[in-house]
Amino acid sequence: MSILNKLKPVSGIFFPSACIVCGKATANAEICPQCVHEFNVIKAPFCIKCGKPFTSDTGISHICYDCIKDKNKFVMSRAAFEYNGAAAKLIQRFKFGDRVNLSSFFSDELIKLYKTHFSAEGINAILPVPLSIRRLKHRSYNQTQLLAAVLSKKLSLPIYSQVLEKVKETPPQSRLSAEKRHENVKDAYRVTDRVSLKGKRVLLIDDVITTGATVNACTGVLRHAGIKQVYVMAIAMRV
Ligand SMILES: [Zn+2]
Ligand SMILES: [Zn+2]
Known part of the structure; x- marks a missing residue:
């Protein structure tokens, strides 16, 4: 697994360090072997549009029922991990810790x-999913903005941090049922600058895709502002 490639010998000597997930001592790695096994990397078969993994007798990726029903308005979304185990623990720490x-x-x-x-x-163009001003002040940083900034630099793509804005204070999605999540984020986002995004293919960055309500709400306003192609990338997806 890719995470195992993060072994870091220094001048040939292995120094013990703490696992970034569980904090236990681990030799020369950022993540201990037990926690590495708790990461569920999303692998095929998955929906070729929304990226949600599924079991399939043939093992072939295809479009899922939700996407056939046109539930997802973006062109394509992908996440690195399933939102469970070590990935969920680490994301919680990244967001709130x-x-x-x-x-x-x-x-x-x-x-x-x-x-x-x-x-x-x-x-x-890269766009982080924004936090509301109140939540941003409370947390002092937006985790998706941090990710988008690193991606922008490493992929040499411009980042548009101010173009999408969260204008409605909403309860955290994690506390709501699937049906309530869509209602919760309805009219929560707006595009502040249509001109800079005109004709662009934008990549929206989020931390976790749960029901897709947030990224679909953002996609909706971006498309309404004239952006035809919205793609979505997240650290993890609830499956
Ligand atoms: Zn560990
Ligand atoms: Zn799908």
């Missing part, structure tokens, strides 16, 4: 995902 240095680990995973699925799509 002031562990902003985890953006380097997560952005490395997102770059691999980008190279596999998005590099041929002609993406020319």
Whole structure:
């Protein structure tokens, strides 16, 4: 697994360090072997549009029922991990635990995902899913903005941080049922500058895709503002 490639010998000597997930001592790795096994990397078969993995007798990826019903308005979404186990623990720490240095680990995973699925799509702008001003002040950072900034630099793509804005304070999606999530984010986002995005293929960055309500709400306003191609990339997806 790719995470195992992060072994870091220094001058040939292995120093013990703490696992970034569980904190236990681990020799020369950022993540201990037990936690590595808790990461569920999303692999085929998955929906060729929304990226949600499924079991299939043939093992072949195809479009899922939700996407056939046109539930998802973006062109394509992909996530690196299933939202469970070590990935969920680490994302929680990244979002709420002031562990902003985890953006380097997560952005490395997102770059691999980008190279596999998005590099041929002609993406020319990166947009982080915004937080409301109140939540941003409370948390002091937007985790998707941190990821988008690293991706922008490493992929040499411009980042448009101010173009999409969250204008409605909403309860956290995690506390709501699937039906309520769509209602919760309805009219929550707006595009502040149509001109800079005109004719662009944009990649929306989020941390976790649960029901897709947030990324679909953002896609809706972006499309309404004249953006035809919206792609979505996230660290993890609830399956
Ligand atoms: Zn561990
Ligand atoms: Zn799908």
